[in-house]
Amino acid sequence: MNKINLVEKKKDLLKVAKEFKDLPRYERNFMISGLKGGMSKRSDSAVRRAWEEDPFTMSEEVMKMIALEVVRERLLDLHQEILYDVEHQLIDWKKLQDGFLRIEQHFISSKLSKCKILVGKNGSKIG
Known part of the structure; x- marks a missing residue:
């Protein structure tokens, strides 16, 4: 979830996060606030792997x-x-x-x- 700094009641974020758990292929959620630097923390936990397709190949x-x-x-x-x-x-x-x-x-x-x-x-x- 992005822009969580705009939500006044933080408890509402947890309610929404629980609703996502029932969606197919759901693994986890990330709560990000660009104002508080949450992006850099999340990018550190990203899994590094090879591209599935060559980025220079024109489909x-x-x-x-x-x-x-x-x-x-x-x-x-x-x-x-x-x-x-x-x-x-x-x-x-x-x-x-x-x-x-x-x-x-x-x-x-x-x-x-x-x-x-x-x-x-x-x-x-x-x-």
Whole structure:
């Protein structure tokens, strides 16, 4: 539990801690107050072990998120006005035989005219 310094009645913290004991996979709780330096005490008791995955390996999920962010950034570059109500979603992601990716994203808006402005004629603005 974080920010315990904000709780006036410390007995309430113990009541909440007891409720956690019934949760699946519960092992123990930590009560932390950043004002009183509780973080450093807890980090000393952390178990050191090797990474389960190589932190420098790019997973497909991370690559999909990057693809969404690249399009979002490109939209901001193309237009002077930010269209807040236009969303886009990753629909399909295929690795092609030539090493390229085919990424399909859909734009969602309450007004079709906004999506047409974003995409341009035949996709000329975002490709």
